[in-house]
Amino acid sequence: xxxxxxxxxxxxxxxxxxxxxxxxxxxxxxxxxxxxxxxxxxxxxxxxxxxxxxxxxxxxxxxxxxxxxxxxxxxxxxxxxxxxxxxxxxxxxxxxxxxxxxxxxxxxxxxxxxxxxxxxxxxxxxxxxxxxxxxxxxxxxxxxxxxxxxxxxxxxxxxxxxxxxxxxxxxxxxxxxxxxxxxxxxxxxxxxxxxxxxxxxxxxxxxxxxxxxxxxxxxxxxxxxxxxxxxxxxxxxxxxxxxxxxxxxxxxxxxxxxxxxxxxxxxxxxxxxxxxxxxxxxxxxxxxxxxxxxxxxxxxxx
Amino acid sequence: xxxxxxxxxxxxxxxxxxxxxxxxxxxxxxxxxxxxxxxxxxxxxxxxxxxxxxxxxxxxxxxxxxxxxxxxxxxxxxxxxxxxxxxxxxxxxxxxxxxxxxxxxxxxxxxxxxxxxxxxxxxxxxxxxxxxxxxxxxxxxxxxxxxxxxxxxxxxxxxxxxxxxxxxxxxxxxxxxxxxxxxxxxxxxxxxxxxxxxxxxxxxxxxxxxxxxxxxxxxxxxxxxxxxxxxxxxxxxxxxxxxxxxxxxxxxxxxxxxxxxxxxxxxxxxxxxxxxxxxxxxxxxxxxxxxxxxxxxxxxxxxxxxxxxxxxxxxxxxxxxxxxxxxxxxxxxxxxxxxxxxxxxxxxxxxxxxxxxxxxxxxxxxxxxxx
Numbered sequence: 001x002x003x004x005x006x007x008x009x010x011x012x013x014x015x016x017x018x019x020x021x022x023x024x025x026x027x028x029x030x031x032x033x034x035x036x037x038x039x040x041x042x043x044x045x046x047x048x049x050x051x052x053x054x055x056x057x058x059x060x061x062x063x064x065x066x067x068x069x070x071x072x073x074x075x076x077x078x079x080x081x082x083x084x085x086x087x088x089x090x091x092x093x094x095x096x097x098x099x100x101x102x103x104x105x106x107x108x109x110x111x112x113x114x115x116x117x118x119x120x121x122x123x124x125x126x127x128x129x130x131x132x133x134x135x136x137x138x139x140x141x142x143x144x145x146x147x148x149x150x151x152x153x154x155x156x157x158x159x160x161x162x163x164x165x166x167x168x169x170x171x172x173x174x175x176x177x178x179x180x181x182x183x184x185x186x187x188x189x190x191x192x193x194x195x196x197x198x199x200x201x202x203x204x205x206x207x208x209x210x211x212x213x214x215x216x217x218x219x220x221x222x223x224x225x226x227x228x229x230x231x232x233x234x235x236x237x238x239x240x241x242x243x244x245x246x247x248x249x250x251x252x253x254x255x256x257x258x259x260x261x262x263x264x265x266x267x268x269x270x271x272x273x274x275x276x277x278x279x280x281x282x283x284x285x286x287x288x289x290x291x292x293x294x295x296x297x298x299x300x301x302x
Numbered sequence: 303x304x305x306x307x308x309x310x311x312x313x314x315x316x317x318x319x320x321x322x323x324x325x326x327x328x329x330x331x332x333x334x335x336x337x338x339x340x341x342x343x344x345x346x347x348x349x350x351x352x353x354x355x356x357x358x359x360x361x362x363x364x365x366x367x368x369x370x371x372x373x374x375x376x377x378x379x380x381x382x383x384x385x386x387x388x389x390x391x392x393x394x395x396x397x398x399x400x401x402x403x404x405x406x407x408x409x410x411x412x413x414x415x416x417x418x419x420x421x422x423x424x425x426x427x428x429x430x431x432x433x434x435x436x437x438x439x440x441x442x443x444x445x446x447x448x449x450x451x452x453x454x455x456x457x458x459x460x461x462x463x464x465x466x467x468x469x470x471x472x473x474x475x476x477x478x479x480x481x482x483x484x485x486x487x488x489x490x491x492x493x494x495x496x497x498x499x500x501x502x503x504x505x506x507x508x509x510x511x512x513x514x515x516x517x518x519x520x521x522x523x524x525x526x527x528x529x530x531x532x533x534x535x536x537x538x539x540x541x542x543x544x545x546x547x548x549x550x551x552x553x554x555x556x557x558x559x560x561x562x563x564x565x566x567x568x569x570x571x572x573x574x575x576x577x578x579x580x581x582x583x584x585x586x587x588x589x590x591x592x593x594x595x596x597x598x599x600x601x602x603x604x605x606x607x608x609x610x611x612x613x614x615x616x617x618x619x620x621x622x623x624x625x626x627x628x629x630x631x632x633x634x635x636x637x638x639x640x641x642x643x644x645x646x647x648x649x650x651x652x653x654x655x656x657x658x659x660x661x662x663x664x665x666x667x668x669x670x671x672x673x
Contacts, residue, residue, distance in 0.1 A: 102376055117624045280438055
């Protein structure tokens, strides 16, 4: 059993980290708590499901796996574009007003929720089957894990590495780090804040929607409208666990969360029901011990 | 000589505002209370429902404003208190069959205690952390409701409380019950609004505002910040659960996990943004505007809107709940971007801006006369 917990926990932990890392990225660099991440976590899978149904009509000679990957990438890109445009329209004009940003981003989430409800209709909005990511099982040691989960975990780890390289190594990454350290000084050095922030919002939306798609396609295959609340609750928990500004913290927090969740589902009777409350309990415990999260003291980007 | 219309309008406006400002705010509040009290004489009792809901939401919004607008502790999960109020009365009634005058204060006590229990760990953090935590709160509590479904009734919830508030007056019948409900909710709203306003303007309220302005500075002045934050959270929680409790007593509806719905956290926000944050009375006005638009105007008067687009027209059924929620969220987004300090203040500021060009004109005229 411990082998199952070890592998399953790591895989779901990586997916949770994917959801949270965009949040940490935005908070770390832009200094705003952009709750619209939850909306992208929800609309990503919806767009993926729609694209998966629509794409074969236009590209009939592609194999089904290619269509899946195409839909995956396209839906994430579309969400990323939506994310950066929404950031530019709504959040950019009110940068610096903390309360207003929180309220406004919640309202943007509600707008997306209602838009999905209206466009998909009440039947599909609450139960929209988007299918499995990759069919079949894979044996790791004695444990059988679905191929989709393994693919999702590897893809996420690759993305983390790519993100780390971008932030550490490239010029844009340097600009991002500069902005996170001192906004005004960075502006004086000629960094285009608007562009960089839009880019970051796009990346964060990309990660959030990818996390949403991975989560749904590896667990219960059904997208629901209320998923954004769940996603936000997880993102908060993971981010609070690791400390709001730290990307490394988000990764470690995600892993802790994934392991804790897997253990709870395995150990407790009816564990699947309490799992909703479980993020909050963990967060409260962490906050009582370390109010700034595990990696909270050191404000760092990695 | 042509009459300068803008000048004339400006004169009317200034006279009007000075008149209004001459009336003490207490008088204005009393006048609006009388107008509200007179409404059942004019309106069909069936349509009165929206005003009952407005009264309840006004309490909810005002209590949210005390916490967020006055103390600066951002809570995005006010639905939790609403649900605690509703659940505690319903549970107390279901298991013990106690009379109303006992369950009502007890449920407020439950609300206060749970606010303390929630607030103690939550208020250790501030700013976005607190907002995120309180936002996740109702969602997390939902899990408990499902997990202990033998106590809380799970998804189906608890059957509605058969004893209603109007049973304090046993001789009523039919439509009179609705009217009694309305007056009771109005009275309770007025009482809680007065209490909240008094708290907000008292010395304690001043301390709250000092925490909002600068937490570090107020700490340096020797204010026990944690204590006052917790106090604000508890007062807000008590009134939030009060609103939920009234709702559970007025409307025959099962007390189910829908009380934890995110919309109950959003409604006080909408009302506060419409009315103006940080002013206790603003959210109350905002709640009335919101309920009037949401439950009266878009239900009975403008059920749908047609937008002509080229050859065909798009018909938006505002009567449907999803369109209304969309509309209100969009309104809040626009309001925050355009006028982050509320509509009322924005209108007044805009009108006062009109004064400046007029002054310049006058100055120029004076100059011409002097020459």
